[in-house]
Amino acid sequence: MKLKSSQSTAGFTISEMLVSVALSSIVLAAAIVSGVSLQKSFSAVDNYFTTHMQQIRIIDYLNRDVKRGLIVTTSVDLQSVTMSLPNYIIQSGDSDATSTNVGTPRTPTISYNSSGWQVNYAPSTTTVVYTINGNSITRTENGVVTTIASSTDQLVPSTTDVELTNTEYANTSVTFAPIFSSNGSTASRTGTSLYATAYLRNKRRG
Amino acid sequence: MKISTHSSERANVLLCVLCTILVVSVIGGNVLLNCMTRYNVAASQVRGWKESLDAAETGGDIAYAEVRKTILSPSSAFSGWNYTGGIYSNSPVTYGQDSLSTNAKVDLFYYDANGNPWYRIRTAGTAPVNGLKRVGMDDRMGPNNRGDSLLRKIDFNYDHFTATYGPNGDGLNKTLVPVSRPQVTRRVELIAAPITPFEAAIKANGIFYGLGSAAYIDSYRSSAGPYDANVKTTPGDPRYIDSRSGTVEINSSIATIMGSIFGNVYTNGGFVTKNTSSISGIIDNNVPFTLPPYYMPDTSGWNYVSNPSTVGNSTTINPPSAGTPRSPNYYLISSFNNNGSLTVNAYSSGGTVQETYVAVHVTGDVGASTGQGATIVTANHVHLEFYFDGNFGAKAENIVNNSGYAGNLQIYGISPTDPSVQQVVNLNSGGGSTAGFAAVFYAPSANLTVNGGPDFVGAVVCKNFYANGNVHWHYDRTLDNVGDAVDYRVISYVEDTR
Numbered sequence: 250m251k252l253k254s255s256q257s258t259a260g261f262t263i264s265e266m267l268v269s270v271a272l273s274s275i276v277l278a279a280a281i282v283s284g285v286s287l288q289k290s291f292s293a294v295d296n297y298f299t300t301h302m303q304q305i306r307i308i309d310y311l312n313r314d315v316k317r318g319l320i321v322t323t324s325v326d327l328q329s330v331t332m333s334l335p336n337y338i339i340q341s342g343d344s345d346a347t348s349t350n351v352g353t354p355r356t357p358t359i360s361y362n363s364s365g366w367q368v369n370y371a372p373s374t375t376t377v378v379y380t381i382n383g384n385s386i387t388r389t390e391n392g393v394v395t396t397i398a399s400s401t402d403q404l405v406p407s408t409t410d411v412e413l414t415n416t417e418y419a420n421t422s423v424t425f426a427p428i429f430s431s432n433g434s435t436a437s438r439t440g441t442s443l444y445a446t447a448y449l450r451n452k453r454r455g
Numbered sequence: 456m457k458i459s460t461h462s463s464e465r466a467n468v469l470l471c472v473l474c475t476i477l478v479v480s481v482i483g484g485n486v487l488l489n490c491m492t493r494y495n496v497a498a499s500q501v502r503g504w505k506e507s508l509d510a511a512e513t514g515g516d517i518a519y520a521e522v523r524k525t526i527l528s529p530s531s532a533f534s535g536w537n538y539t540g541g542i543y544s545n546s547p548v549t550y551g552q553d554s555l556s557t558n559a560k561v562d563l564f565y566y567d568a569n570g571n572p573w574y575r576i577r578t579a580g581t582a583p584v585n586g587l588k589r590v591g592m593d594d595r596m597g598p599n600n601r602g603d604s605l606l607r608k609i610d611f612n613y614d615h616f617t618a619t620y621g622p623n624g625d626g627l628n629k630t631l632v633p634v635s636r637p638q639v640t641r642r643v644e645l646i647a648a649p650i651t652p653f654e655a656a657i658k659a660n661g662i663f664y665g666l667g668s669a670a671y672i673d674s675y676r677s678s679a680g681p682y683d684a685n686v687k688t689t690p691g692d693p694r695y696i697d698s699r700s701g702t703v704e705i706n707s708s709i710a711t712i713m714g715s716i717f718g719n720v721y722t723n724g725g726f727v728t729k730n731t732s733s734i735s736g737i738i739d740n741n742v743p744f745t746l747p748p749y750y751m752p753d754t755s756g757w758n759y760v761s762n763p764s765t766v767g768n769s770t771t772i773n774p775p776s777a778g779t780p781r782s783p784n785y786y787l788i789s790s791f792n793n794n795g796s797l798t799v800n801a802y803s804s805g806g807t808v809q810e811t812y813v814a815v816h817v818t819g820d821v822g823a824s825t826g827q828g829a830t831i832v833t834a835n836h837v838h839l840e841f842y843f844d845g846n847f848g849a850k851a852e853n854i855v856n857n858s859g860y861a862g863n864l865q866i867y868g869i870s871p872t873d874p875s876v877q878q879v880v881n882l883n884s885g886g887g888s889t890a891g892f893a894a895v896f897y898a899p900s901a902n903l904t905v906n907g908g909p910d911f912v913g914a915v916v917c918k919n920f921y922a923n924g925n926v927h928w929h930y931d932r933t934l935d936n937v938g939d940a941v942d943y944r945v946i947s948y949v950e951d952t953r
Contacts, residue, residue, distance in 0.1 A: 280475055287479060291486035298493040302603075305501055310606055317950045335949045337644070353625045354951065357646060359565055359573065361936050363676070363697075368646045368947035395605065450948030 293428050297441075303398040304423040304443045307379075307406050310388055310397050312447040314377050315419045319454045323419070327407045329380040330419070333454070336371035343371065365452070379406070405438075418448040492587070496603065499586030500639070504607040506555055507641040508950075510580025514557030515645045515945070517548065518576040522561065522647045522943050525572075527747055533561070556581045570780030571649035571940040577642065584609055584637040608953075611637045620953055646947035649940030652897040653914035655702040656718060656930035660746040660899060663703070663710040665922030667908065670714035672701035674930040677860060682912065682929050687717050687735075699735050701930045705920075706744050718930070746899040746916065748870035751842060752939055757785035757814060766791040766817070771798045778802075778812035783840065785814045791843075793823040796830035801837050812838045820845035828883070833857060833864055840939070841866045847898070848881040851909035852890035861893040861913035862937035868898025877902060880917065884909045884924065891927075895934060897941070 261269070311330065315321055318332040336343075341351045355370045378389045379397075386398040386406060398404055408421040422444045427437055521543070524532035536543045543561040550556075557580040565573040588611055590604060608615055614632040621627045624642070656672050657663075666672070675682045676697040687698035701718035708724040712734070719736035720727055723743040727734075758778055763770050766788055774784040791797070801811040821843045822829030828849040833839045835857045847868065856864040868878055878900050884890065884907025891910030896903065896917065903917035908924035914934050 284475070284478060284482075288482055291482055295486050295489050298490050302493050302496060305497065306603065306606060309501070309504070313606070313950065313952070317948060335947070337949045337951065338953070352620065354644070356564060356575075357947065359567065359648075363932075366648055366936065366946055368648075370949065397606075450945075452946060 296428050300404065300425045300427075301441075301443075303404055304425065304441075307386060307398050307404070307423050308421060308443060308445045311379060311406075311408065311419070311421050312445055315447040316450050318377075318449050319374060319451050321410045321417055321419050321449065323408050323410045327409060329378065330408045330410075331376065331378045333374040334377055335369075335451075336373060336375050345371070364454075367454075379408075381406070412453065415452050416449050417453045418446055421445050421447075492589070495586040495589070499584050500603070500607055500609060503582040503584040503609070503639045504641070506551075506553055506582035507580045507639040508643070510550075510555040510557040510582055511578045511641045511643045511950075512580070513550070513555070514548070514559040514578030514580055515576055515643060517545070517557070518543075518559035518561050518578060519645065519647055519943070519945060522574045522576070526649075526940055526942055529750070529753060536561075554583060566781055567649070567936075568780060569649070569651065569936075569938060569940075570782075571651070573649065574647040574943070576645040576647060576945075578645070579640055579642045581638050581640045584611075584639055588637055607639065609637060609639050610634045614640070616640060616642075616953065624951060624953070642951040644947075644949050644951065645945050647943045648946045650942040650944050651936055651938040652916050652941045653895050653934040653938055655704045656700075656914055656928060657702075657920060658704045658744075658746070658914075658916040659918065659920040660706045660744075661709075661902075661919040662707055663705040663712070663920045665711070665905070665920060665926075666714040666928065667923055667925040668713050669925040670908070670922070670927065671717065672703065672714070672928040672930065673698055673717040674700040674932055676932040678933050682931075684927075697932050700932055701928065702736065704742065704744065706746065708740075714925070746918075747942070749867060749897065749899050749941065751816065751869050754785055754814070754816075756782050758782050759785045759787070761787075764789055766795040766797045768792060768794065769796050769798075771800065772813065772815070773800050774802045774811050774813055776802055777804070777809035780812055780838070783812035783814040783838075786816070788815060788817040790819055791817045791821045791829060793820075794828070794830075795822070796832070798832040798834075799837050799839050800834045808836050810836050810838065814840045814842070816842040816844075818844050820847070822848035828853060828881070831855070831864070838863050839865065842869055843867070844869045844871075846879040846881075847901075848879075849883075851882050851884045851892050851905075851907065851911070854882075854892040854894055856893045859893055859912075861895050861931055862934055864894040865938055866894055866896045866898075867939065868896070868901045870900040878918075880904070881906070882909070883907055895938065897938065 314332055314334060318334055321330065321332045323330050337354055339346050339350050339353055339355055357368045357370045360367050360369060375391055380387055384399060385396045386404060388395045388397050404423060404425045406421060406423045408419055410417055410419045422442050424438045424442045427441060521533050521536065533543045536545045541562055545559055547556045547558040557578060559576055559578040561574055561576050563572045564575045567573065612633060614634055616624070617632045618629060621629045656674065673687045674697060675686065675694065679694050679697060683694070686692045686694045689695060699717040701716055703716060703718065704721045705725065706723045708722060708726070710722050710725050710727060712720060712727060715733050717735045720734055720738045721742035722740045725740045727738050727740060758776065760775060763772065764787060772786060776784060778784045799813050802809045830853040831841065831849065832855040837858070847866070868880060871878055878898060880896060880898050880901045880903040882905045891912065893912040895913045896915045898917050901917050902919040903915060905922035905926060906924060908926050910927045912929045912931060914930055
């Protein structure tokens with residue numbers, strides 16, 4: 250019995266091999282480069298969204314506290330914001346805390362002085378400080394630190410407070426440098442700016 | 456037998472393409488998933504969180520409107536609201552295309568020294584959270600800190616607030632309450648404080664003319680010491696800061712201002728220009744305000760005393776008790792002689808004179824616009840609120856407030872029910888007298904005239920104001936928290952962030 254092989258007797262010439270290998274290399278390289286680029290691009294978009302959410306969180310935190318604040322003070326370098334808030338909830342350890350009232354809202358007391366009527370929820374107020382601390386943006390309330398955003402994303406919050414006759418408002422802008430910015434230009438950062446203005450609902454004290 | 460083998464070259468190419476597509480798709484899908492999740496947070500959860508505050512503040516506005524009605528339209532205040540245990544509450548109000556809902560609770564929690572009630576408004580606003588029913592990817596910012604969830608507390612399945620703190624946030628009646636759909640609820644507490652009438656030396660709702668060319672308006676603070684005319688020109692005096700608040704507020708553009716004003720001047724579209732020799736403070740020609748009609752306060756809680764019911768040429772009131780700001784001794788006077796005289800004495804107990812609170816309501820005219828007019832004398836320790844429905848006429852020297860504190864003699868002109876009736880208050884100084892008196896007038900519907908040059912300590916709120924004499928007008932800054940409530944303002948705002 251004679252076995253018939255269907256294999257072509259004609260092989261590739263060296264020229265064909267070289268051309269095919271070259272073309273394959275080009276196609277493979279293009280695929281790899283495209284994949285890497287896509288990965289970078291997708292990663293940048295992902296990072297942009299993530300950082301944008303942090304922007305929103307910073308603004309929301311600040312605005313919530315400014316609205317209920319009694320006074321807002323911004324540092325000279327605009328990187329730190331300190332505010333006083335009414336001490337609304339009775340906390341364990343407060344002078345008026347009992348076994349039954351911890352965690353309940355206070356009934357305010359009313360007083361009158363040369364600047365008018367004042368509503369006081371407690372003899373003292375709660376101090377909240379927003380600041381850039383190392384690689385984090387933190388909110389410190391009576392010494393308790395909460396990290397609200399990561400500055401490793403080059404987030405830069407900047408707040409100014411403007412005093413009016415009876416009230417005050419705070420302007421905040423938060424920017425970051427998007428990672429798909431090829432040259433890190435100022436325009437790239439400016440394009441990410443998020444602005445917010447919040448007014449104190451209370452009459453400003455001090 | 457011939458065995459045929461087939462080349463798999465084309466299949467290998469296809470496999471490569473599929474693998475490439477798979478890798479790219481996995482990358483893209485992963486990124487798309489992340490972006491969608493964050494978009495979901497941004498578009499739905501952040502929006503819901505913000506809208507819920509809008510709803511809570513809307514509930515506060517609704518409740519605040521009802522609080523204002525207790526002054527401006529008492530018969531309709533809290534109409535349709537439930538009243539249980541001293542708390543008014545309304546049914547949830549739903550509004551807007553996003554179906555935001557809000558409800559409010561209002562309670563009277565404090566009476567001030569004037570007997571005016573203060574209200575606490577607690578509201579909750581709820582917004583639905585649309586989109587994916589999941590928390591954000593940024594929930595954990597660090598090993599011990601939570602990110603989004605610490606700020607935006609979303610109720611996906613149960614109302615976390617009721618479960619953790621109880622429906623009123625006081626730790627009572629905690630229960631697990633399912634929510635029909637994901638939602639965010641925010642809660643705020645507002646304090647509505649009464650506005651008292653005497654926040655300026657003179658407040659005129661209409662035309663202003665005055666004072667005389669040699670007159671002046673200045674101020675002092677009686678709690679910091681007696682009036683001293685030299686303080687306003689002595690910057691080194693610690694009382695100086697209180698000496699230049701003789702403010703004049705005019706709700707029209709027609710103002711003829713003469714004399715010296717040690718304070719600010721406000722008009723509504725006027726053209727007052729600064730003359731440093733006559734106006735020490737600022738001039739703002741864009742300060743409109745509203746003076747609603749003034750109605751007789753609710754007297755149901757007052758201690759009604761039937762005698763006297765008229766005032767003749769010499770009528771004396773000896774109150775049977777000291778009374779309180781909330782429940783003064785109340786006299787209803789049906790007639791007051793043109794030249795009538797009313798003396799109000801303080802109540803004594805055990806030989807000790809008490810701080811005595813008296814309210815007198817005259818349902819007609821008091822005195823006359825010409826001639827002797829009325830005489831009103833209050834003893835020391837008497838706090839008199841004097842209401843009149845008609846006109847008021849008296850010589851300045853016949854208004855004798857022996858305490859010397861203007862806040863102890865408060866005179867209120869009840870607005871006529873017929874708007875065509877023009878109420879009048881005339882204060883004259885007889886024979887060029889410069890005799891002084893201390894009182895405050897709140898008559899938003901009355902034209903008030905001051906003739907002559909009395910030395911006046913107090914404040915005036917009226918419709919049109921006219922004064923032609925060289926009045927020496929001293930506004931006592933402690934008067935800014937004295938008197939009946941004429942409106943309410945929100946002076947405190949706090950959010951329950953739990």
